[in-house]
Amino acid sequence: MRHVTLVQLFDHPITQKYVKRSGMAHAVACAYHAYHLAIEHGVDPDRATKAAFLHDIGHYTWYRDGKWDYNLYKENDIHAIKGSERAHKLLIRLGEHPRTAKEIALAILLHTDSYLPNGYLELNPLQHVVALADEADEEPGGEHHYRTISDRRARRMLSLLDKKIESQSKEDYIERSM
Ligand SMILES: [Fe+2]
Numbered sequence: 691m692r693h694v695t696l697v698q699l700f701d702h703p704i705t706q707k708y709v710k711r712s713g714m715a716h717a718v719a720c721a722y723h724a725y726h727l728a729i730e731h732g733v734d735p736d737r738a739t740k741a742a743f744l745h746d747i748g749h750y751t752w753y754r755d756g757k758w759d760y761n762l763y764k765e766n767d768i769h770a771i772k773g774s775e776r777a778h779k780l781l782i783r784l785g786e787h788p789r790t791a792k793e794i795a796l797a798i799l800l801h802t803d804s805y806l807p808n809g810y811l812e813l814n815p816l817q818h819v820v821a822l823a824d825e826a827d828e829e830p831g832g833e834h835h836y837r838t839i840s841d842r843r844a845r846r847m848l849s850l851l852d853k854k855i856e857s858q859s860k861e862d863y864i865e866r867s868m
Pocket residue numbers: 716745746824
């Protein structure tokens with residue numbers, strides 16, 4: 691059973707403030723990529739789409755003299771850490787199961803290794819799917835953060851995705867009980 695829907699997440703003021711900052715169009719596109727990748731990789735689409743939708747919720751704005759300072763961002767960015775905590779708090783507030791909230795938070799924490807010291811990260815299938823979903827929608831020079839989408843269209847697309855996830859989990863349930 692799903693405790694929280696994508697539309698509920700979309701409607702929350704925290705999502706409106708922070709996901710819009712990093713790009714709602716990118717977030718919605720990633721959620722769709724995550725849905726298909728989850729099915730391909732045998733991962734729970736509910737968790738994958740939520741993590742992909744919220745993966746950039748931790749972005750901060752790095753402006754200097756009114757302009758985006760990429761070097762400042764590169765040096766100081768911790769958006770995956772911040773986003774993981776922010777998404778976790780939001781999910782719990784909305785009534786998400788704590789185990790699911792933790793898995794989503796971890797997938798957000800590990801969706802990029804750009805802030806980590808060089809090394810090798812071993813991702814579990816959910817974390818891998820979320821990282822792939824982000825990559826699938828990336829544009830050179832970070833352009834994906836600037837694509838726009840109307841609130842109406844974003845909400846409609848997420849509601850459609852909610853329905854797909856719900857019917858997918860019904861199908862899985864029927865398959866398991868046969
Ligand atoms: Fe992203």
